[in-house]
Amino acid sequence: MTVRLKPGQTIGILGGGQLGRMMAVAAKHMGYRIAVLDPKPDCPCAQVADYHIEAAYDDLEAAEQLNKVSDVITYEFENVDLNVANMLEKTGKLPQGSLPLEVTQNRQKEKQIAVESGLNVPEYEIVQTFDQVETAIQTIGYPAIIKTITGGYDGKGQMKLKNEGGLSEVETFIAPDSTYIIEAFIPFEQEISVVFTRSQTGDITYFPIAENTHHNQILHQTQIPAAITEKVENQAKEAAKTLAEHLQVVGTFTVELFVKDDQVYVNEMAPRPHNSGHYTIEACNVSQFEQHIRAICGLPLLKIQSFPAAVMINILGKHQEELFAKLPQLHDFHLHDYGKEEARPARKMGHITMIGESLEEIFQRIEENQLPTW
Ligand code: ADP
Ligand code: MG
Numbered sequence: 001m002t003v004r005l006k007p008g009q010t011i012g013i014l015g016g017g018q019l020g021r022m023m024a025v026a027a028k029h030m031g032y033r034i035a036v037l038d039p040k041p042d043c044p045c046a047q048v049a050d051y052h053i054e055a056a057y058d059d060l061e062a063a064e065q066l067n068k069v070s071d072v073i074t075y076e077f078e079n080v081d082l083n084v085a086n087m088l089e090k091t092g093k094l095p096q097g098s099l100p101l102e103v104t105q106n107r108q109k110e111k112q113i114a115v116e117s118g119l120n121v122p123e124y125e126i127v128q129t130f131d132q133v134e135t136a137i138q139t140i141g142y143p144a145i146i147k148t149i150t151g152g153y154d155g156k157g158q159m160k161l162k163n164e165g166g167l168s169e170v171e172t173f174i175a176p177d178s179t180y181i182i183e184a185f186i187p188f189e190q191e192i193s194v195v196f197t198r199s200q201t202g203d204i205t206y207f208p209i210a211e212n213t214h215h216n217q218i219l220h221q222t223q224i225p226a227a228i229t230e231k232v233e234n235q236a237k238e239a240a241k242t243l244a245e246h247l248q249v250v251g252t253f254t255v256e257l258f259v260k261d262d263q264v265y266v267n268e269m270a271p272r273p274h275n276s277g278h279y280t281i282e283a284c285n286v287s288q289f290e291q292h293i294r295a296i297c298g299l300p301l302l303k304i305q306s307f308p309a310a311v312m313i314n315i316l317g318k319h320q321e322e323l324f325a326k327l328p329q330l331h332d333f334h335l336h337d338y339g340k341e342e343a344r345p346a347r348k349m350g351h352i353t354m355i356g357e358s359l360e361e362i363f364q365r366i367e368e369n370q371l372p373t374w
Pocket of ligand 1: 122154188191217256
């Protein structure tokens, strides 16, 4: 069944963060109305939405209210309550479905799907107790990384284990009755992501593959073009396509990959637009958000065209003041601020994007602008 919306109809968004806000802005220029469900008053998406249902993500009554005012519903983050997603899926208004949520909320299921799809993943074990960690590490070896199986994002709920000396820290990191995944740490040459969109009729469009740099496990910078071989590019797109079909993806979806020795390893997936796709707002004829809205509203996807090069840099709470002080002197870059009141040090507050003819030219502009380095 295809959901089709006419301009003027309402898109309901589960989650009111910056991704919801940027989806809403993209939807607005096509004339759609926006309803958002988020517990926080004045959250980034509520600032640009027509209706705000202020309630917890797992509040079934609130979800029912969202359902009533919306003609289609989408989610902007993967920790949306599965019961809510299942309930909305039954109404036929959730084209993304709940399967991609179920899989990406759980790092074990995510790895299993990748393995079933014949893709490389870092070697891993699932553990619950410290004894199991000690056993797992004997096969995985050092360095390794231990992550909570659910609820982690932006490096939260993770710990790197460099050597045996780190084991005592792991003992305090592990909470009783919780499940963790231990992965071999891949000494990757690059991190890349494939941001793509799949329509309700199964067409797929890929945005240019992004090359990502993380600081403290939080995305810091994305650039295109990614400096990868054609072989890696094809492998990455093929992996994305396989997963998209396996999960029957609808909308914008992202696969994060490590590149090592001309091979890709699936790291994680996001069933929604992604931070590493923000550059598409200015660098492409259609952004990851607009293409997502087109997919869930039953419109055909646009053929993607792109500027030759772009760089996106995240602004965290700890950077915001320094950057804002410099704004009047900065030229030729685009500013995005998400309207968040509290600038906690590692919180994503906004981003900047520079587009151009080549990465050399953009990096030169960054130098001329004397952008703060962080
Ligand atoms: P999050 O949900 O916090 O984004 P990720 O699993 O993507 O969690 O981890 C965040 C970052 O930590 C990755 O982008 C990568 O830089 C690093 N990382 C995570 N797992 C591994 C691994 N197995 N090998 C090497 N680096 C890793
Ligand atoms: Mg990640």
